[in-house]
Amino acid sequence: MTSGQRVVLILLVASLLGGVVSGSVFYYRLAYLWLFLFVGSWILSKLALRGVILKRTARSLRSQVGQIFEERFEVQNQSRLPRLWLEVRDNSPLPGSRGSQVLSLIGGRESRSYLVRTRLMKRGVFPLGDTVLSSGDLFGLFPVSLKYPAEESLLVYPMMVDVQAFPSPMGWLSGGEAVRRRTQQITANASGVREYEQGDPLNRIHWLSTARRNRFMVKEFELDPMAEVWIIVDAYRHVHAALPFPDIQLDEREMWRPSVRVPLPPSTEEYAVSLAASLARFYLQRGRVVGLISAGQAMRVLSAERGGRQLSKILETLALLSADGRLALESLVQAGVQVIPRGSTVVLITPDSGDGVSLTAEFLMRRGMRPVAVLVDAASFGGAGKAERLENDLRSLRIPVCRIANGDDLAAKLSDPAQPQMWK
Helix, strand or coil, rough: CCCCHHHHHHHHHHHHHHHHHHHHHHHHHHHHHHHHHHHHHHHHHHCCCCEEEEEECCCCCCEECCCCEEEEEEEEEEECCEEEEEEEEEEEEEECCCCCCCEECCCEEEEEEEEEECCCCCCCEEECCCEEEEEECCCCCCEEEEEEEECCCCEEECCCCCCCCCCCCCCCCCCCCCCCCEECCCCCCEHHHCCCCCCCCCCHEEEHHHHHHCCCCCEEEEEECCCCCCEECCCCCCCEHHHHCCCCCCCCCCCCCCCCCCCCCEHEEEEEHHHHHHHHHHHCCCCCCCEEEEEEEEEEEEECCCCCCHHHHHHHHHHHCCCCEEHHHHHHHHHHHHHHCCCCEEEEECCCCHHHHHHHHHHHHHCCEEEEEECCCCCCCCCCCCCCHHHHHHHHHHCCCCEECCCCCCHCCCCCCCCCCCCC
């Protein structure tokens, strides 16, 4: 029972007592008024949401940190009765969501909609709901609500920066060795033919074999005999660090400008994920075959492929990655090196500044791979370690190194040609 209902009932009882004690008709009429108000409000509340439907639709369920997410809320009054007021409460965990509004004077058979824009500040998966539609009687004595559970979720990819140049060794393979592994990609290496299956593209049909066998035959391909690129993200919980980060408050005039960049939280985890996403896009845009290895709550190995579909898979994996893994970088590399072919480029992204990183790089070199190190300086994020010493050790091994500190411009730092040691 709400406080308003208690007040009306107290007034009703007081009016009845006043009529009994004084015998005045005024108190009885006043009691009738409170009774009519109580019953009438209850009836109106039962009709308040009858025939009212709430819909929320999004233009896209995939977006990226820093972009603007648009969502439309629509309230449909399918009844002939007008609605004095309706409240939409958006309980989505999406940071900065402004979907909650109050709508008034909605006529019968009328719809009302509004557009909500949210600047995305955090990567991850966010359910679009729950959404609560509330209303009630004129005096608010009997509030009623309908709960619409979340039906869809928004996947927010990590922030990516434009990388203009980065170490991209072509790798080497022993004399004429080919990678005998089937792939769905069209490469220059056709390995054979098979019968056509529903869904196969027409440009893969081998017409000579089709004419010879009198049925459709399609070509099968193998991976190119060239160096793959593997990105390994260190998510070991004991090497990451973060500084306190208050909620970002952008100027209302700047909020909706596409050119406005959202700063990364001062966390080695967020920097490592953004670096991995940016480098994956850089290599894929240049036609390289890229794979990903990480170990957060579970170890994930994405087979090396090329194309936009591979980028989507990598971004989805990185969007859900959290730095609570139990595998140190050395163990992660030893567990994943079995799937990395000889001659591949291996990009190590880690905030660890211990000797294990240089030992891991030497291990990869002995396996015939080309390591590239991206060191996230944990000391600048409030952590421990000296990344400068590790950087010098790796450069003495002629390993390309890029050191990133808190507040650095990632695009400029990764693309900086003024670091001659890095590009050797």
